[in-house]
Amino acid sequence: MSERRVTMADVARHAGVSPTTASFALSGRTDMRISDASRQKVLDAAKELGYRPNVTARSLRTKSTQTIGFVSDRITTTPFAGEVIRGAMEAARERDNLLFITEAGGDRDAESSLVHALLDRQVDAVIYASMFTRYVTPPKELFGRRVVLLNCLAPGFDAPSVVPDELEAGRDAARALLVAGHTEGIWAIGGHQAVPATPEGIIAGNERMRGLEEVLREGGARLDGVIECDWDTRDGYREVAALLAAGHRPRALVCLADRVSLGAYQALGEAGLAVPGDVSVVSFDDQDIASVLRPALTTLKLPHYRLGRLAVELILRRGPLEAVVHRVPMPLRERASIGAPAGG
């Protein structure tokens, strides 16, 4: 791409030293003695000529490209993806690394092919990411490589995982309700995804529900019911409408995803019930929409930015990676959808 770059040889010539001296002066290594005078000459020459090292050439010798590959099933489907990537990118940038972003779309062959494309470019490490928490089997090309699993778990695959702390989030949802005084009339919409129509519920749903029920029980409260349905707006609407039609009068709804909450809002609105006056709602994910609904939704944020960042930070730590599961807290975004229980 365009005019010849200044090379180290140019710098050396301009400074009147050998390329070797220039190399050592520029890399600032101390295991080879360079006089301050020479060093300064080189540095000045480099600055004057606007020298920038050719990372490609350097990595041929050093093996390190200061480049990380990012492979995901799908970066586009979920609105969170951008945050994951941004977190990863910023952490990488702080250490002069760049990210190759790729997406396999769930296709195994595409995945292998992408991993190859990354390895052909000598990436220092690979982040293998899923857009929702689940169990995965990374492609064989990644075995023995420097890998961090992002938002997924692969038992038997020797690499660290970075996942949201769904269990604690479930507990926090319960605490938020208890603090507001809710002990009865609590329904969970979305459930465990025991029969997973929405695959993202498999892990998240179970852990959220487990944490929720645990703290509710400890707080002397319990769920009136758990409605299993897909984690989408349509099902949220339908199930809550059906619940109300059946004569139930919930005081609080725990929606397992913000999309479900939106459906719940719609059903509640049509039934003339106010949030949080008549029914409190607590949710999970903190999608964009959460802050924009009326009333704004109290929800447990999926920490995508921090997931991305931590994955890169692990990679950039020196030394081998340990196959540990890192759980990142899901902060509670307190907004306006939880209130005191409606008088019964």
Next chain:
Amino acid sequence: MSERRVTMADVARHAGVSPTTASFALSGRTDMRISDASRQKVLDAAKELGYRPNVTARSLRTKSTQTIGFVSDRITTTPFAGEVIRGAMEAARERDNLLFITEAGGDRDAESSLVHALLDRQVDAVIYASMFTRYVTPPKELFGRRVVLLNCLAPGFDAPSVVPDELEAGRDAARALLVAGHTEGIWAIGGHQAVPATPEGIIAGNERMRGLEEVLREGGARLDGVIECDWDTRDGYREVAALLAAGHRPRALVCLADRVSLGAYQALGEAGLAVPGDVSVVSFDDQDIASVLRPALTTLKLPHYRLGRLAVELILRRGPLEAVVHRVPMPLRERASIGAPAGG
């Protein structure tokens, strides 16, 4: 990253030929004569050893890294970003290219620094992207380089631009209303962003309004009013609520962004007006939320996937890039928010 790779020297040795012969056989070049027998031996050896060329090493000689840099102001703020990147990525992948994704966050220094990081890695070209259509001044490091401007315009900068066809989208919004029979009681919410509090309105707002008014006029209709406000849910809600409170009874609302539409829905709902029974709504952007609102929103889709794809396609065409503005159509997503005018 881990065990030694098979090199071309290994392949040559295994096939019993020189590295030169192996190179020509593998690259399939015809300007150097290789016997079919030798060629086959090399190919077999390569396959058997699982040889994969080291792109980094190759590019040191050839200058081409099969890598494209992507620099944007912000990939995260807008939910569309993923689609842009996906489009770019898929187009790149089809031609064995990979994308470095970076984000400068609007900071000029960060931008320069990122461009340097990209150039240091010898990217073949750079996509300079904005997350909403606007005028930009690319950093000086990009002058004279192979660049495509994505979703932005830079007069005087010698590079092609790829932008949504907002003008035609404005016309299509008008046509959708005319076809449904609307000729009066039409209000535009969001306006031209003449005083741009929401910067993304500067170009989009003007062109959408221009196309809208043009076709409305030609169709014998006109706007009852244009309400200038920020392109967000809060303002959409406030302005529509105010409009209704002032005693106006619009038949159709043209919301300049889906976020504004959401606010409009909220205000309409609280006033007991049904969409589209009482008021039709047509919108722009096609964010995720558009298809999930009740009723689903008829809107003109920002063609992010195609923008990303076209940018890469332009880059991968051989020959110099021409400084032309490519306008990508914004398809009409017909859903349920437009109906016949309410009887007046």
Next chain:
DNA sequence: GCAACTTGCTAATCCGATTTAACAACGGAG
């Protein structure tokens, strides 16, 4: 005064490909 270090620097190699220049071997023309 000479060996033994230090200090400061450079020549030569290497990384893994591509590409240029050159060179055998063979066949046909004259």
Next chain:
DNA sequence: CTCCGTTGTTAAATCGGATTAGCAAGTTGC
């Protein structure tokens, strides 16, 4: 029988750095 062109192949140079080995000149020790 020589000359020349063709065919198939390879040695060597190159890309832009990092690294190893080695070499002068100056210091110190005894």
